[in-house]
Amino acid sequence: MQQPIQGYHLDEEQHWVAELACGHFQHVRHNPPWSNREWVITEQGRQSMLGHQLNCKKCDEGAPRDSEC
Secondary structure: OEEEEEEEEEOOOOOEEEEEOOOOEEEOOOEOOOEOOHHHHOHHHHHHOOOOEEEOHHHHHOOOOOOOO
C-alpha cells in the first residue's frame, strides 16, 4: 500500500528512516547499486521528498504502528 512520507529520524546506526503517514517506519538508505536514493544524503533532499509515496509492506501485512524508543 502506498503511504506518504511525513518525516524522518536516524536509527541507532545513524541510518535515515522515513516516518510514513500510516505510522510505520521504513529505512531510506542511499546504498548504490542496490538502492539509489541520493536525496536522503542532504536535509534539502529529504525535505523535497516529504509527501512522496513509498510502498509500505507493513500495511500490506496488517502490522501494528511502529514507535520510536
